[in-house]
Amino acid sequence: MRPKFSAIWTYFSEVDADTVRCKICDQTYSRKGRGTSGLRSYLKSRHEVEYAEYEQKNTALKKAAVDKRKLSEETPLQQAKRQVTLQEALQRHQYWDTSHEKSCELDNLICEMLAFQDLPFNFVEGIGFRRLIHAVQPKYNLRGRQSYTSHLCNYIYPKLRNKVKNLIKDLQYLSFTADIWTEPGAGVSLLSFTIHGINNDFQRVSLFLKCVPLEERHTGDVIAQKLDEIREEWKIPRQKIHIMVRDGGSNMKRAARVSQINDIDCNIHQLQLCIRAALAIGEYISSLLAKCKQIATHFNHSIIAQSELKGFQERLGLPLLSVIQDCPTRWNSMFNMIQRLIEIKDAIVLYTSQHTNLPQFTPNDWLQLESCATILKPFEEATKTMSGSEAFIRDPSNPCLDLHIAESIETEYK
Template sequence: MSAVWKYYKVDDNNIAIAKCEICKLGIARGGKEKATFNTTNLIRHLKNKHPTQYSEFTQATQPQTTQLTLQESLKRREKMPRDSAKAQDIIAKIAQMIAMSDLPFAFVENPGFLMLMEHVEPRFEMTSPHYFTEKALPALYKKISDNLRVLLSDAPHVSFTTDIWSSSVAPMSLLSLTAQWIDSSFVLHRATLHVQEFRGSHTAERIQQSMEKMLNNWGIDKQRVHVILRDNAANMKKAMRDMGVPSVGCVAHSCQLCVHEGLLSQRSVTDTLANARKIVGHFKHSPLAYSRLEDIQMELNMDIKRLQQDVQTRWNSSFYMLQSLLQQKRALSVFAAERTLPATLTAHQWELMNKIADVLSPFEEMTRDVSRETATAADVIPAITVLRRVLSREDDDDQGIKTMKRTLLEAVEKRFADVETEPLFYIATLLDPRYKDGFFTKSANLLLAKEHLIQEVAKTEGRRAVSTVPEEYEAAAEPVSKAPHHEACSSLDIAFEEILQERQSQGRSVSTTSAETQVQTYLSEKNTPKKSDPLQYWKEHAYQFPSMAAVAAQYLSAPCSSVDSERLFSAVANVLDENRNRLKPDKVEMLVFIKKNIHFLL
């Protein structure tokens, strides 16, 4: 409320009038409604009729200012020492900003940034780019790595991904190592440990030496290595085998090889894809053609969308290219009637493109599923089982793509023939409450998987790995809430639900030992919904199944693809670009390490 009301009171009969407490005169408040009331007339009346009170009013409304002493004024102009806590905190935040935003170190000399810092903290004196590269960055790296070492030291089992990447803007190859593990509270952690320089020939022997050095650097012995996800290259396979650590190939990479075989198996399919590439390439290389296509899209009241060019090494890019062409079929038909295209698509080829997209859709969905950050080794067997069922179904619409579909199924059978006999996959699948024993295609494989799981539970039960069961679970856990199943909306979802329904009616064997009792009791319970979190289940059932929970913490820590390493190299490409192609490998590693692991500092 304004200080002027010290001298006025609202008229009881008319709120649009304020009575002066000094002379009792009524003064209009500036309107007839509350929205228009103001104090201008009231202040003017004080000024003209009551100068003494007006002087009091102006003094009350002026801000109280305290004049600084000469010593205080000089102190405010002094630059803070670089080694002071405040200066070091500012330097650390700037170093974080450089790493997280992919900024060059010379950014600290940018005039605009200096102007901002002068305004925010005039006493801070900006340091040189050299100081950030040689002091601030290593200090931040050490702080994060120290925190990470503590967390890793408590992890009984750690899963890894690795890959090799070569830069296109600098003569540099990098070897990655990412880690993930589940802690005692059943929380999944991910960390980037290395993106170190890998010089010379990429032989299995050199890969092995580098991998062992990286693991030793973090104090991780081979007994704690649960599995290493790698690509399917022979040098990687041999390196892991010679190291004596478990390793499996990337599921997404194997899926890529399957689709590549299928796309090349039928001449009509390859011809259609070739014509599609020519059409998309025409618009990619001609801004004028794209402009005309956009005009047609607007005339047809279509969304303005650009065509997507495929990349030979990524099959899903061919799928997205076909989708973009099918979405713009009307606009392309109008364009072709008015302009010349480097290739034309016949009615049969348009129909064939639609069928190809339908066949590839389950592969694209599966690739997305196994590439999610939350995807684990438990997702592999169910995904392959569902994919096999979808591909084996015969449909009247398969005319024209039967060879392709058959070849895809054969490729899946060949490249994923051993998934049900790989311990990493089958134990993880059994321990995922969404899947359990419902997706094994052969009874012999299921029997082997159950026997192996019982053995693992028995070994863990003997050791009583109490460290994997948090203290807060000493009391009986509440049962997992059963969320309703989501309605199936894709071919993979439909097949998933069908397989679960078929398996649920099968009987369970009678158990005898404690480990068998735990396993059979767990398997006899109803599966949790597909969208539920398996780690949340084990967090809530750690008291009921203590030994199984410990095994679950080990096996569900494994990813099913090396996508983490590929995402890591995408981050590297943003750091080591054409504008910073002279960065040294150790600085590249520090910048990426900080960017990917900053959450261990905050």
């Protein structure tokens, strides 16, 4: 038999001239034409993770072959011109090869760090991170963001995806939450999809599966189509879904009906709607809250105002706290704004007395704000309790899911 140079032969052994055997599943495969394209197709369709590893190895072999060919084609004069200095040669010799065991381990750990900590890919190009890696392990050849992006998407993601699929299979029933939100920086609307369930060990499982852009109008039919696509992508049968938790938007309600999924309102969202509706009933409270919003907006739009307020706080011996602005889509922000104004009340009174263009608070106004904060405090505590990641976990020793997945991935690498 002729020697095999392709990386595909890592996963196959030649039985005879026309037949090969897969080393992974031990199945024989007819190799017509004696080419390797059929072997690649077989590996891609049957063994997704191993195919990603093959792609990585094949790319490295092709690059090495190109470099070798370029070197052989160079004239002696060109070779002399490209000779590196002694210091560069010694430095290159000190670096591990990309296929070195420790180098591969650090590649995986860096990519996991980017994924688990939700860091941008250009983090690996920061001077602080590069100095740290060089000091900890000088032999590691730290590469650019494109290299880690490719490694994360082509090698780590398939492993993590298979792990998540296995976790989903362990759930007899699951519920999911879906929400639409806008990313101000990118100017795009996104639909998120998160599943929740209890496995056979009676441990709660929460997995954020997908976040897709919504380029069309946010109609119920469009949302239903996106939800069905995500469900089919992760092979989640409709009969396995217990319920969909959503906000009170009519488009989300219609999406649930179109997808034929039982749905229910989010308790916390309904609670926040009740709070805002109650605050809007009284004319006096509404006007008082409008004053608070005007003052908060003033400080959030002026660095000079913030500096002057800080000066008043220092002279009065108050803690240096900034004003919090109310945001309609951020839960408890109304309570947080009122509570913060009360905490720095004396500094606010001094500042507004010198800026007559701002609304002035009377002593009765402050009493009403304190009463309002007292009423809203239990709702703020209830919102935090129900929206916490361990809201329904009674055993504090229960390991978190992220750690469970990380340990599983680490076991698979080893």
